[in-house]
Amino acid sequence: MTDPLPWLVVLPLAWASVAFLLGPGRGAVLAAFGVALQCALAFELAARVQAAGALRYAVGGWGSPLGIDWYVDGLAVLMLGLTQVVALPLLLYARSYFGHAGAAGRYFWPLAGFLIGGMNALFVSADLFNLYVTLEIVGLAAVGLVAAGGGAAQLAAALRYLFATLLGSGAFLLGVALIYGACGTVSIELLGPLLAGEAPRAVYVAVVLMSVGLFLKTALFPFHYWLPPAHGGAAVPVSALLSALVIKASFYLLLRLWLDIFAPLVQPLAWLPAVLGSAAILWGSWQAVRAEHLKLLVAWSTVAQIGYLFLAFPLLATQAAALDAVVFQTVSHALAKAAMFAATGVVIHVTGNDTVAGVAGVAQRLPLTLFAFALAGVTLMGLPPSGGFLAKWLLIDAALAEGAWPLVLVVLLGGLLAAWYVFRVLRQAFLLAPPTEVAVRAPRLMEWSALLLAAASVALGVRGIELARLIAPVGAS
Amino acid sequence: MSTGMLFALVGALLFTMGAAGVALPGAPLRRIVAFNVMGSGALLVLVGLAQRGGGVDPVPQAMVLTGIVVAVAATALALALARRLGAPGARAASGDDD
Numbered sequence: 058m059t060d061p062l063p064w065l066v067v068l069p070l071a072w073a074s075v076a077f078l079l080g081p082g083r084g085a086v087l088a089a090f091g092v093a094l095q096c097a098l099a100f101e102l103a104a105r106v107q108a109a110g111a112l113r114y115a116v117g118g119w120g121s122p123l124g125i126d127w128y129v130d131g132l133a134v135l136m137l138g139l140t141q142v143v144a145l146p147l148l149l150y151a152r153s154y155f156g157h158a159g160a161a162g163r164y165f166w167p168l169a170g171f172l173i174g175g176m177n178a179l180f181v182s183a184d185l186f187n188l189y190v191t192l193e194i195v196g197l198a199a200v201g202l203v204a205a206g207g208g209a210a211q212l213a214a215a216l217r218y219l220f221a222t223l224l225g226s227g228a229f230l231l232g233v234a235l236i237y238g239a240c241g242t243v244s245i246e247l248l249g250p251l252l253a254g255e256a257p258r259a260v261y262v263a264v265v266l267m268s269v270g271l272f273l274k275t276a277l278f279p280f281h282y283w284l285p286p287a288h289g290g291a292a293v294p295v296s297a298l299l300s301a302l303v304i305k306a307s308f309y310l311l312l313r314l315w316l317d318i319f320a321p322l323v324q325p326l327a328w329l330p331a332v333l334g335s336a337a338i339l340w341g342s343w344q345a346v347r348a349e350h351l352k353l354l355v356a357w358s359t360v361a362q363i364g365y366l367f368l369a370f371p372l373l374a375t376q377a378a379a380l381d382a383v384v385f386q387t388v389s390h391a392l393a394k395a396a397m398f399a400a401t402g403v404v405i406h407v408t409g410n411d412t413v414a415g416v417a418g419v420a421q422r423l424p425l426t427l428f429a430f431a432l433a434g435v436t437l438m439g440l441p442p443s444g445g446f447l448a449k450w451l452l453i454d455a456a457l458a459e460g461a462w463p464l465v466l467v468v469l470l471g472g473l474l475a476a477w478y479v480f481r482v483l484r485q486a487f488l489l490a491p492p493t494e495v496a497v498r499a500p501r502l503m504e505w506s507a508l509l510l511a512a513a514s515v516a517l518g519v520r521g522i523e524l525a526r527l528i529a530p531v532g533a534s
Numbered sequence: 535m536s537t538g539m540l541f542a543l544v545g546a547l548l549f550t551m552g553a554a555g556v557a558l559p560g561a562p563l564r565r566i567v568a569f570n571v572m573g574s575g576a577l578l579v580l581v582g583l584a585q586r587g588g589g590v591d592p593v594p595q596a597m598v599l600t601g602i603v604v605a606v607a608a609t610a611l612a613l614a615l616a617r618r619l620g621a622p623g624a625r626a627a628s629g630d631d632d
Binding site: 123186189190193197200201204207209212213215216219220223224227228230231233234235237238239241243259 | 546553579580583593594611612618
């Protein structure tokens, strides 16, 4: 069998281009087949990485100094697998969703393909400039997806998102320029030893610029201002893709840089992400508790859950469990948030109402969807045996070992607040609703893909050991 | 202080001005122009700093070309969005545009 790695990048770009040529609204079947194939490729790649360790691939046969190098280790292959596994049910969901929503889905398929292709390329890129280009591909495709809905509010949210993402990648680019000027290379492999010793002052400026740019793109508090309108206003499959995967792409990059080449430089700064993350958890959860609209509630919950990703940063250098916690939080939040948006979409489709108050009576009409929503909620709250529980448990464990009890407090408080906003929806759902005039049937495919994602986020807590084994080489180095 | 360093300093200045223009509230068109100023600043730093060795380094020039392509694509998307937003029905959003 040929090397699966290049196909993971080429395949989504290929089906996206064909979907674009087929014309507006076409290409759903193609996309589903493409992503199913990519899932198989990602698993094949994971097996190879597990057997032979990290892989290196020279694009087009051109080597490192002149050509583009790709590098896949456990963390990269985990993100590749996660992206394809979350995207597959979401694309099936989108096929059913846009079948009903008409014009909104006209350019969904090509843009989704470019988005996935861009993310796959980002996960495997091994030099800073190439990472910048893939960041831009992901950002522009995501903005296009938000705008594709076409309403004035969506366009305004898309423009706001565009300026935020351009500002973030602009700062990243200036950082790359400074690093190239100081070190004469952008290859992560070559930069490692150069930055380990006495780094020039320009590199410190670059580290700050690149980190802030990525904070902005990951929507870490207080740079989260663009997220709720963009994720809350877009079409449901788009919100799910953005909340579950796109913010994880820039986060992955940040994690990779801080773990690897920036590690000797950022040690005194490591508490900063944790402080911002704590503020994100408290503020985001509180806004979710107060939100009137269902999709805004889920979007604010994303702001809060991003905070957990950053809490572990001061512990990464000393506690091996901290990296596991970050990875489990990434995976379980991706699955749970995709499920929660998907379930929300079914509720809005059936009730025709996107307020929290409008959920009343859903327990009788959509038991399956509500079950999916509740399961995703279990993960977000961090109740056992979900993946979210495992992530928070590992995080608390690492924080206690380090004596960082404020982090423990924030995790516990965040869990309580998450329970508050999840139960707000569930309580409303169990209220008896006045009998409705027209009963809209929920599409099967949408209900089941939401449930599948939610169940996966809970099951992760039981089968987490495989993931831990996959990233183990990264943690050791 | 070589010409390269001068380029880099001017680039840093342009980047700061542009970033402020993008970050601060304003008419969409103004912010799109500011984004282009910001991007040019970053690319100027890239070529400026890399010239220190004396000879011409082709790698940053290739990067700058790629960066320009990315900036053109982003500008096109931003202009399309701003135009749609300014179309009848959404005029209030760009009313302060002059």
